[in-house]
Amino acid sequence: MANPSAVCNGHLHHHHQKQNNLLKSGIYKKNGITKGMKKNGISNGTLYKKTFIEHFEQAPMYVAVLTFLGFGVGTVFGYLRDFMRAWGLEKRNVAAEREQQKDFVPLYQDFENFYTRNLYMRIRDNWNRPICSVPGPQFDLMERVTDDYNWTFRFTGRTIKNVINMGSYNYLGFAETDVNALKTVTIELQKYGTGICSTRQEMGTLDKHVELEKLVAKFLGVEDAMVFGMGFATNSMNIPALVGKGCLILSDELNHTSLVLGARLSGATIRIFKHNNMQSLEKLLRDAIIYGQPRSRRAWRKIIILVEGIYSMEGSIVRLPEIVLLKKKYKAYLYLDEAHSIGAVGATGRGVVEYFGMSPDDVDVLMGTFTKSFGAAGGYIAGKKDLVDFLRTHSHSAVYATSMCPPVAEQIIRAMKCLMGLDGTTQGLQRVRQLGKNTRYFRRRLHEMGFIIYGNDDSPVVPLLLFMPGKIGAFARRMLKKNIGVVVVGFPATPITESRARFCVSAAHTREMLDTLLLFTGDQDMGVDLFKVLLSSIRLLKIHREL
Amino acid sequence: MNSRGMWLTYALGVGMLHIVLLSIPFFSVPVAWTLTNVIHNLGMYVFLHAVKGTPFETPDQGKARLLTHWEQLDYGVQFTSSRKFFTISPIILYFLASFYTKYDPTHFILNTTSLLTVLIPKLPQLHGVRIFGINKY
Numbered sequence: 001m002a003n004p005s006a007v008c009n010g011h012l013h014h015h016h017q018k019q020n021n022l023l024k025s026g027i028y029k030k031n032g033i034t035k036g037m038k039k040n041g042i043s044n045g046t047l048y049k050k051t052f053i054e055h056f057e058q059a060p061m062y063v064a065v066l067t068f069l070g071f072g073v074g075t076v077f078g079y080l081r082d083f084m085r086a087w088g089l090e091k092r093n094v095a096a097e098r099e100q101q102k103d104f105v106p107l108y109q110d111f112e113n114f115y116t117r118n119l120y121m122r123i124r125d126n127w128n129r130p131i132c133s134v135p136g137p138q139f140d141l142m143e144r145v146t147d148d149y150n151w152t153f154r155f156t157g158r159t160i161k162n163v164i165n166m167g168s169y170n171y172l173g174f175a176e177t178d179v180n181a182l183k184t185v186t187i188e189l190q191k192y193g194t195g196i197c198s199t200r201q202e203m204g205t206l207d208k209h210v211e212l213e214k215l216v217a218k219f220l221g222v223e224d225a226m227v228f229g230m231g232f233a234t235n236s237m238n239i240p241a242l243v244g245k246g247c248l249i250l251s252d253e254l255n256h257t258s259l260v261l262g263a264r265l266s267g268a269t270i271r272i273f274k275h276n277n278m279q280s281l282e283k284l285l286r287d288a289i290i291y292g293q294p295r296s297r298r299a300w301r302k303i304i305i306l307v308e309g310i311y312s313m314e315g316s317i318v319r320l321p322e323i324v325l326l327k328k329k330y331k332a333y334l335y336l337d338e339a340h341s342i343g344a345v346g347a348t349g350r351g352v353v354e355y356f357g358m359s360p361d362d363v364d365v366l367m368g369t370f371t372k373s374f375g376a377a378g379g380y381i382a383g384k385k386d387l388v389d390f391l392r393t394h395s396h397s398a399v400y401a402t403s404m405c406p407p408v409a410e411q412i413i414r415a416m417k418c419l420m421g422l423d424g425t426t427q428g429l430q431r432v433r434q435l436g437k438n439t440r441y442f443r444r445r446l447h448e449m450g451f452i453i454y455g456n457d458d459s460p461v462v463p464l465l466l467f468m469p470g471k472i473g474a475f476a477r478r479m480l481k482k483n484i485g486v487v488v489v490g491f492p493a494t495p496i497t498e499s500r501a502r503f504c505v506s507a508a509h510t511r512e513m514l515d516t517l518l519l520f521t522g523d524q525d526m527g528v529d530l531f532k533v534l535l536s537s538i539r540l541l542k543i544h545r546e547l
Numbered sequence: 548m549n550s551r552g553m554w555l556t557y558a559l560g561v562g563m564l565h566i567v568l569l570s571i572p573f574f575s576v577p578v579a580w581t582l583t584n585v586i587h588n589l590g591m592y593v594f595l596h597a598v599k600g601t602p603f604e605t606p607d608q609g610k611a612r613l614l615t616h617w618e619q620l621d622y623g624v625q626f627t628s629s630r631k632f633f634t635i636s637p638i639i640l641y642f643l644a645s646f647y648t649k650y651d652p653t654h655f656i657l658n659t660t661s662l663l664t665v666l667i668p669k670l671p672q673l674h675g676v677r678i679f680g681i682n683k684y
Contacts, residue, residue, distance in 0.1 A: 061552055061555065063552075064552025064553075064555075064556070065552050065555055065556045065559065067552070068552060068553060068556035069556060069560075072556075072560070075602075078602075105684075109600055109612055111598065111599070111600050111601075111602060112600055112601065112602070112603070112604055112612075113604075114602030114603070115602045115603040116603070116604075491603075492603045492605075497552065
């Protein structure tokens with residue numbers, strides 16, 4: 001595809017490439033003949049322009065066994081500690097009922113906090129670390145220590161400077177404090193103040209919102225857009241406005257809580273299909289259309305498919321071309337949540353729609369957030385003008401929630417203008433390219449080292465599988481000692497055997513930062529050295545032999 | 548419960564327990580086998596049929612708080628492979644224990660009663676049943 005914003009004679013030109021340029025995309029019509037969908041078209045040559053490589057490598061069996069043993073040992077010790085606490089042999093740090101209330105029915109079931117008390121508390125120092133600088137590619141942490149094994153913390157007063165930040169969703173590096181870049185934001189802050197204190201439908205629609213919405217629509221290549229103050233609330237407040245009782249929601253297994261909450265609040269029937277599995281989705285669609293609603297057998301009023309662009313826990317990208325073909329075949333609607341993928345994938349950062357070379361007209365509701373790539377807060381919903389006009393009157397957020405505050409809107413405007421090149425520089429495009437380079441480099445090096453990485457090769461979210469519960473705490477702590485801040489996730493946010501460390505690559509990370517990170521990650525080879533070394537040496541031998 | 552590697556871990560755990568018991572010098576082989584069987588069934592009863600709820604907070608708004616772990620397995624669907632596995636494993640242990648104790652009457656009574664305590668709660672007819680109101684809340 002031609003570069004949509006080429007630089008000629010030092011001036012930035014915008015070749016207004018309409019996204020639904022069918023000749024260029026070549027998916028649906030070739031020589032006037034519509035290409036049909038091949039059955040089970042996973043690696044379908046005409047559907048995917050570039051190869052879609054996703055890895056979900058399974059752990060070797062001994063790792064799974066050791067993981068379960070780890071949890072078993074943790075549980076046994078948990079019971080032991082609970083026993084000691086109950087009998088007064090150990091100090092009780094949790095809130096407990098008063099003695100006089102012991103004869104009444106207990107207010108809370110203490111078994112529900114078993115994992116929190118006995119497993120999470122012991123490694124709690126790896127989460128909620130206070131920072132004292134802007135969360136850019138590097139940040140400063142406040143040093144804190146604990147005297148009683150993470151039940152309470154106290155600050156030593158020192159700060160740990162220049163910790164490499166692998167946890168912030170700072171994909172394009174817009175989280176910065178460069179005064180020149182933020183000049184317009186400070187001007188707007190002086191002019192408009194910080195808060196609006198009104199809803200969109202009363203007095204909360206400012207000219208800034210209108211400007212932002214027009215810009216978002218132009219950026220995505222759609223007719224209209226609407227912005228909301230909060231990204232989570234964009235999903236949870238708008239899905240109930242779009243679907244209701246008698247509708248069917250087909251949602252991916254690993255959808256975010258905001259989508260799940262919105263789906264539940266709407267009152268529609270929810271059916272779940274396996275993650276990114278098109279056969280499962282097709283089966284659900286067929287069953288829904290053939291059998292209709294559960295008891296009355298009437299046709300569903302609407303069938304809507306909820307998917308995300310990039311899933312943040314797995315790093316996988318949605319199979320958009322296949323979903324769009326399915327939706328056209330069965331006449332369903334598609335709601336695409338591009339929270340992590342807007343700005344992060346695609347040749348010019350316009351999300352998964354551009355990444356697959358498709359037209360934004362194919363997706364009925366394009367939703368996204370400004371929190372991740374634009375360094376701001378809030379969300380948007382974009383699509384046809386009728387849809388957005390409907391939402392302006394019927395969205396719960398427009399009626400009850402305050403609108404986005406002006407400085408934040410200005411930050412998004414300046415970030416988006418930079419990304420589109422409207423500020424006269426190529427900085428936006430450079431950031432997107434840098435992110436792509438960083439992602440590919442990082443993933444390739446981690447693969448070479450022999451770690452198990454999940455997800456698509458092009459997604460900037462890189463989950464590194466740790467598996468064993470002991471490694472969760474150890475990995476995060478050791479990385480902090482080396483001045484690197486990582487996010488680790490365990491059960492129950494992930495399946496029990498698949499605890500992971502999640503790296504979020506940013507365009508602002510330099511090659512040196514990534515190299516430092518890789519060096520120390522490799523060092524933390526975490527015990528099972530022999531097998532990893534063996535595997536990585538075999539891999540290196542294979543690579544050398546191929547060369 | 549049907550995660551990859553769970554069954555192997557479980558079998559290994561039982562094997563480890565048995566080896567530990569066998570290595571205690573004053574237990575004869577029949578006694579060690581009966582003890583393995585009894586301790587295994589006791590553990591299974593406590594963890595699968597006595598303890599209710601979950602050790603972590605679930606998003607299902609407390610629907611599982613009154614259910615034992617066995618009743619929560621596979622969301623209440625009966626005769627899945629995990630359920631079959633956990634039903635068959637005490638039976639296999641029982642066969643092995645009966646063989647190694649040479650069908651001695653005392654051992655036989657002990658093993659059979661402990662097998663029954665662990666098999667009866669697994670019957671689908673007893674899903675959600677609390678006899679005499681024991682363990683109801």
